[in-house]
Amino acid sequence: MRPTVRRGPDDVVVTGAAVLSAFGPGIDPLLSAALDGAPAFGPVTRFDVSGRRVGQAATLPGSPVLADELVRMIDRACDRAGLSAARRGDCPLHLAVHGDPDLPRAAAEDRAAHGADAFGRAVARRGGLSAAVRVYTSACVASSTALADAAATVARGQADRIVVAAGYLVEADQFAVFDAGRALAKDGRVRPFSTGRGGLLLGDGVVAVLVESAAAARLRRAEPLARLSGWGRAGDAYHVVKPRPDGAGLARAITDALHRAGLRPEQVGYVNAHGSGAPLSDTAESAALHRALGGAAAGVPVSSTKSVHGQALEAGALLEVVVTMAALRAGKLPVNAGYLGPDPTCPLNLVLDQAAGSSADHGLSLTTAFGGANTAILVGAP
Incomplete structure (x- = not known):
């Protein structure tokens, strides 16, 4: 029996997208690296890492400015969608960032001008968007939460379209936090679901997409890139940083995404997993997939593209979508790079060695965050 669809009265599509990653600007170089399993990790030169345990990340050359790159990606996504300047002026912004990069070093009397909300308003103004701005700072699920909120708002007919943008450029403060917490992989590789995996590595990511109702897109004769078929969010609050071992929270998010889309587990053709390469996290995510998908979990192809572009924190979920x-x-599925061999706690159908051909109509993109936050975004063919 087909599940009841409860995503809202209107279909939701993505009509524009733009990406900046360690592979440079554009979706094509990022996808090519993901299909080849060719990681971008290398020595960090943007700031001093001489006193750190780990000195590797996936970064662009030089010191790009986050606000400038966000505005550039917003402009490119809107251009790809054929959105006129007038329509941009009425378009809200959902922005996922860690905060204003200048805040930690701002003088006390200037700190109010460098808050996350002020930063978001400035990006929207420079991007020619409306003053209706929502800023998300909820760690790794920030951009998937922003995307789910945008999709729900559009599905309910409360907006025709919303720009969702996200950005993280590897910087000294967060790098130091993850290094001190021994979360970074000392061997310079991210090895999701593999034996011998040793943790994550950070990576640059700046992304923007235009989320739109299918009806509004048709009126503009805009060609959809994809359909946002379903989304789910759940919290388990198991531990400050450790994932719940049985994956119950993430499983609820997956189940809710399928419910919204009216799909059965066996209709999922690919999973772009959170797959951070952390020992406990990957094991819990494997449990979540089996809990949510049942027998279908053994056959669905799985990979984590963090194995090539790294962990882009607040921007990571949108980058992976x-x-x-x-x-x-x-029609090709990314490689789960860095793989050394099977781990019995991660019994998944991993895409290994080379990109897998696929005729899948639907893919799941999964994200988890410290504190027990979990999201699932179900992407469909347009």
């Missing part, structure tokens, strides 16, 4: 969209359009 765009990779998932592009992979479905290309």
Whole structure:
């Protein structure tokens, strides 16, 4: 029996997307690296890492400015969608960032001008968008939460379209936090679901997408890149940083995404997993997939593209949704890079060695965050 669809009265599509990653600007170089399993990790030169345990990340050359790159990606996504300047002026912004990068070093009397909300308003103004701005700072699920909120708002008919943008550029403060917490992989590679995995590595990511109702897109004769078929969010509050071992929270998010889309587990053709390469996290995510998908979990192809582009924190989820969209359009599934061998706690059908051909219509993009936050975004062919 087909589940009841409860996503809202209107279909939701993505009509524009733009990405900046360690592979440079554009979706094509990022997808190509993901399909080849060719990681971008290398020595960090943007700031001094001489006193750190780990000195590797996936970064662009030089010191790009986050606000400038966000505005550039917003402009490119809107251009790809054919959105006129007038329509941009009425378009809200959902922005996922860690905060204003200048805040930690701002003088006390200037700190109010460098808050996350002020930063978001400035990005919206420079991007030619409306003053209706929501800023999300909820760690790794920030951009997937922003995307789910945008999709729900559009599905309910409360907005025709919303720009969702997210950005993180590897910087000294967060790098130091993850290094001190021994979360970074000392061997310079991210090895999701593999034996011998040693943790995550950070990576640059700046992304923007235009989320739109299918009806509004048709009126503009805009070609959808993908359909946002379903979304789910759940919290388990198991531990400050450790994932719940049985994956119950993430499983609820997956189940809710399928419910919204009216799909059965066996209709999921690919999973772009959170797959951070952390020992406990990958094991819990594997449990979540089996809990949510049942018997279908053994056959669905799985990979984590963090194995090539790294962990982009607040921007990571949206970056991975765009990779998932592009992979479905290309009919090829990204490689789970860095793999050394099977781990019995991660019994998944991993895409190994080379990109897998696929005719899948739907892919899941999964994200988890410290504190027990979990999101699932179900992407469909347009």
